[in-house]
Amino acid sequence: MTVWRSQSGGDSTLSACSSIALPSVGGGGGGDEINLESSQSSSGSSGGAGATSDSLSQQQVLVDQSVKNENDGSSWENLVGENLPIVMDNRNIGGGRMMTSWAQRMHRRAATLGTVVTSCGHPSAPYPRRIEKVKFGVPLDEVCKNDIPGPLLVLILKLNKEAPYKKDVFRAPGHQGNMKKLIHFLQNGRLVNIDNFSVYTIASVLKKFLRKLPDGIFGRDGEQQLFQIIEMQSTEQQRDHIHS
Amino acid sequence: MLANGNQNLAAAATTPYKIMLVGDGMVGKTAICKSYIRKTPYLSYQPTISETHEITVSIYKNDYVVILWDTNAGEEWNHLRIRDYNNTDCFILCYAIDNPTSLSNVETKWVPELNQYCPNVPILLVGTKTDIRTPSNRWISEEEGDALKVKVKAEAYIECSSKSIASIEGVLMRAVSIAEKYRQWKTQSSSRRLCTIL
Numbered sequence: 001m002t003v004w005r006s007q008s009g010g011d012s013t014l015s016a017c018s019s020i021a022l023p024s025v026g027g028g029g030g031g032d033e034i035n036l037e038s039s040q041s042s043s044g045s046s047g048g049a050g051a052t053s054d055s056l057s058q059q060q061v062l063v064d065q066s067v068k069n070e071n072d073g074s075s076w077e078n079l080v081g082e083n084l085p086i087v088m089d090n091r092n093i094g095g096g097r098m099m100t101s102w103a104q105r106m107h108r109r110a111a112t113l114g115t116v117v118t119s120c121g122h123p124s125a126p127y128p129r130r131i132e133k134v135k136f137g138v139p140l141d142e143v144c145k146n147d148i149p150g151p152l153l154v155l156i157l158k159l160n161k162e163a164p165y166k167k168d169v170f171r172a173p174g175h176q177g178n179m180k181k182l183i184h185f186l187q188n189g190r191l192v193n194i195d196n197f198s199v200y201t202i203a204s205v206l207k208k209f210l211r212k213l214p215d216g217i218f219g220r221d222g223e224q225q226l227f228q229i230i231e232m233q234s235t236e237q238q239r240d241h242i243h244s
Numbered sequence: 245m246l247a248n249g250n251q252n253l254a255a256a257a258t259t260p261y262k263i264m265l266v267g268d269g270m271v272g273k274t275a276i277c278k279s280y281i282r283k284t285p286y287l288s289y290q291p292t293i294s295e296t297h298e299i300t301v302s303i304y305k306n307d308y309v310v311i312l313w314d315t316n317a318g319e320e321w322n323h324l325r326i327r328d329y330n331n332t333d334c335f336i337l338c339y340a341i342d343n344p345t346s347l348s349n350v351e352t353k354w355v356p357e358l359n360q361y362c363p364n365v366p367i368l369l370v371g372t373k374t375d376i377r378t379p380s381n382r383w384i385s386e387e388e389g390d391a392l393k394v395k396v397k398a399e400a401y402i403e404c405s406s407k408s409i410a411s412i413e414g415v416l417m418r419a420v421s422i423a424e425k426y427r428q429w430k431t432q433s434s435s436r437r438l439c440t441i442l
Contacts, residue, residue, distance in 0.1 A: 171291060173269045173317060175345045176352040200345070204319070211320060 133189040137212040139219070151186055152209070154194060155202050162199050174204030183208065260298065260309035261423040262331055263416075266354055267338030268346035269317035272372040275406035276338070277314045280416060285407045292316050294328065301413075301420045308420050329361045333423035336415065337398065338370045341377060341384045347392065355396040366422045369398040370415055375405040 132149045135142065143149060148156075163169040178201045185192040186205075194202075216223060229241045265273040269291070277297055278286035295314040300307045313332075315325050337354055339346040350369070358367060371389045386403060393401035399422050404411035 168270060171269060171318075173319070173345070173349065176349050198345075208319065 130189050131191060134186040134209070136183065136187060136209060137214065139215060140213050140217060141219075143213075151189075151192075152206075155206055158194055158202055159199060159206070163203070166199055169199055169203045170207065172200045172203075174198070174201035179204055179208070258427075260311045261333045261420060261427070262311050262313065263334045263336060263419050263423060264313040264315060264328070264332045265336045265338065266315055266325075266358070267317065267336075267370075268340070268343070268349050268354075271317075271338045271340035271343065271346050272406055273317075273336075273338050274314055276336070276370075276372070276404065276412055276415065277312055279406045279409060280312075280412045283409055285409070287406075291318075293321065294324065299416075301416050303417050303420060308424070310416070310420060310423075312416075326357075326361055329358075332362055332365055333426055334399075334419050335362070335365060335367045336370055336419050337367050338372050339384075340373045341371045341389075341403070342373055344384060347384055347388070350392060351396060366399040366426050367396070368415070368419050368422055369393050369396070369401045371401070371403040373405060374403045374411070375407045 132151060134149045134152050143152075159169070175198065178197055182192065182197055182201065182205050184190075210217060218226060225241075229238050232238045232241065265276060267273055270289070274290070274292050274295075275286045277295070281297055281299060292314050293316050297312045297314065299310050299312055301310050302308070313328060315328065335358055337350060337358070339350050355367070358365065369389065369392065371384065371386070377383050389401045389403065392398075400418060402415055402418055404415045406412060
């Protein structure tokens with residue numbers, strides 16, 4: 001039920017990385033509107049579970065309001081940016097160590113992406129209904145004309161976040177039906193809720209994407225170069241060639 | 245005794261049955277194979293690419309020579325696996341009872357694939373890893389397996405655990421009897437077809 005959308009700008013990326021995940025309140029979870037609704041409806045009823053969820057959502061609403069007051073005009077965009085980051089805890093990665101520079105870079109990229117996948121079941125106004133398409137079976141240069149397509153990046157980030165805690169992620173087969181669905185959504189640029197798909201399904205979809213690249217990841221020339229580097233004698237020479 | 249020996253010879257003289265293990269990855273196809281051959285539970289895990297084992301299965305003192313094909317499950321090996329399919333007498337289609345994904349893939353992936361490349365070849369549906377089923381956990385039940393059997397038109401449904409050799413033997417005996425029936429049906433239907441042409 002996470003909506004990954006973020007405000008663009010340098011400083012917001014930091015807050016995105018430290019991640020304030022939405023507490024999933026009530027049945028709906030997801031967007032702020034729903035939280036408001038659930039707090040209103042549950043305020044009538046009293047009881048153990050109801051009370052806790054009520055207080056949770058109350059907190060949430062308070063936070064929301066404070067944020068709203070801070071930046072009056074462009075409330076929605078900023079709100080979403082503050083509360084719905086690409087959920088990545090520092091502690092989730094590498095068991096407490098700092099993020100690698102690659103991961104950091106990717107997170108920054110993701111945070112500045114205007115149109116990233118996923119939405120809750122309520123495609124309301126602020127979210128785009130259509131997003132970038134990911135083509136299967138075309139060369140990598142064409143897929144990544146500007147950069148990695150947002151939806152694909154989201155898949156990678158989801159793996160980055162959850163896969164280290166699971167076994168045999170790239171070995172175990174994904175759910176065939178869901179894979180087809182996800183690929184269909186990616187190809188057509190439909191919004192998807194990434195939480196509905198298991199890590200194994202996503203891994204299988206990514207594998208399929210890579211497999212469908214006509215010339216492989218490196219392309220024919222790149223592969224040739226790599227093979228040449230393997231055949232070189234000295235380690236220094238190999239290193240220099242790789243870095244050149 | 246003599247009659248028995250003759251029967252044995254007759255069984256051995258026919259071409260060995262080709263039985264193929266298919267199913268999702270990590271459900272225990274190799275475990276079925278190796279446990280039967282070694283007669284001890286096979287517990288290590290190593291992804292297979294493609295292996296064949298020649299084994300003998302005895303049913304009612306008749307020995308049947310079976311070539312058991314252990315396949316890989318990955319989609320990246322699809323084209324390789326499909327080439328091995330022809331002339332199979334029986335497919336052992338496995339799913340793990342602790343893995344609902346493998347159950348649904350039986351329906352969405354494996355059965356369509358088998359029906360496409362080997363129509364009419366009988367399928368024996370097998371639920372593996374029954375040793376982990378306890379009354380408390382709610383893994384895929386036997387009834388669900390039976391329902392799936394009907395749905396995908398498999399010949400039979402049977403459960404096994406690689407930790408009990410008896411259940412593995414049961415699976416293979418069942419597979420062989422299905423394969424034998426299929427052979428008979430095939431020769432009958434082919435001779436019938438011949439007659440109609442003549």
